[in-house]
Amino acid sequence: MTQTTAKSVIVFPGNLVVGAGQAAESWQVSNTIAGASAVTCDLTFTLKNDYGQIPAICGTPMLTIGEDSSTTKIVAWYVKSQSTSSIVVTVEVDQAAGSGKTNTITMCAYIAGQQA
Numbered sequence: 063m064t065q066t067t068a069k070s071v072i073v074f075p076g077n078l079v080v081g082a083g084q085a086a087e088s089w090q091v092s093n094t095i096a097g098a099s100a101v102t103c104d105l106t107f108t109l110k111n112d113y114g115q116i117p118a119i120c121g122t123p124m125l126t127i128g129e130d131s132s133t134t135k136i137v138a139w140y141v142k143s144q145s146t147s148s149i150v151v152t153v154e155v156d157q158a159a160g161s162g163k164t165n166t167i168t169m170c171a172y173i174a175g176q177q178a
Contacts, residue, residue, distance in 0.1 A: 065093040065106060068168075072110050085111035086174035089121075095133070095155060096164040104142060105151045105169050113146040117175025123153045126166040131159040136167075149173065 068090040093103045133155045142152040153167045
């Protein structure tokens with residue numbers, strides 16, 4: 063699996079008055095699910111802002127089905143881990159793509175929380 067980050071933007075810069083506001087950022091992250099047995103992939107958001115608490119993440123992953131893939135849909139996704147420095151989202155599909163086949167999962171996310 064190879065994760066790519068197409069976009070990572072700090073919405074509110076980290077130089078705001080400490081404790082006075084929110085920090086936020088937006089992301090577009092993609093990862094590949096490949097092969098005859100893989101049905102999950104992780105999307106990792108390595109946060110750029112300094113957060114005083116674990117921030118919230120808002121977004122929905124999208125499946126791009128590869129050519130001749132057996133996969134048809136996303137069946138589940140959840141936050142696997144989160145801290146003030148990173149969030150990992152795991153995405154599960156209904157069945158493996160197949161031998162030599164791949165699928166791509168993309169998630170555009172908005173992340174916001176209390177500034178450190």
